[in-house]
Amino acid sequence: MSQLSRIVLASILFMMFCFAKQSLAQTNSTPSNKVLAAFDQEELAQKSNDEIQWMNFIADKGYFIKELENKGQGFPDLKEIDPKITPENINPYRLGIMPGEAHQYYRIGNTAYVVIFYSLERLKVLHARELAKMNTTANH
DSSP states (O other): OOOOHHHHHHHHHHHHHHHHHHHHHHHHOOOOHHHHHHSSSHHTTSSHHHHHHHHHHHHHHHHEEEEEETTTSOOBBBBGTTTTOTTTTHHHHHHHHOOOOEEEEEEEESEEEEEOOOOHHHHHHHHHHHHHHHHHHHHH
8 A cells, every 4th residue: 555545544534533523522412410400301302412512501601600798789699599509509490590681690698609690692602612612622
């Protein structure tokens, strides 16, 4: 086999590996623990892989926690929705908080912590970045 034939064969095999890896990444969307805690199996079985990825993204990265000096005075308290809420167990789905036009702010009980749930527009931008990053990683 000539040198050129080996290069072509190696290139084809490499491309097949990359496509297979990307294909597996797209088909293996399993619900995160937070999504599983909020939805029943029948409901999740009807969701596409893209929908599951989006749900996982919202559950795991759809918010951030910030410490404020004024203890978040003036913001609604998540403890009124769920008395057992802590910064570690926040689940937007279980709390019934869905992305809206603007960020949503809630304090966590009588602490200095505020949870900021991203707006739908911001989530779309962040999710697109994450998907692009995943595709770049899958192709390398």
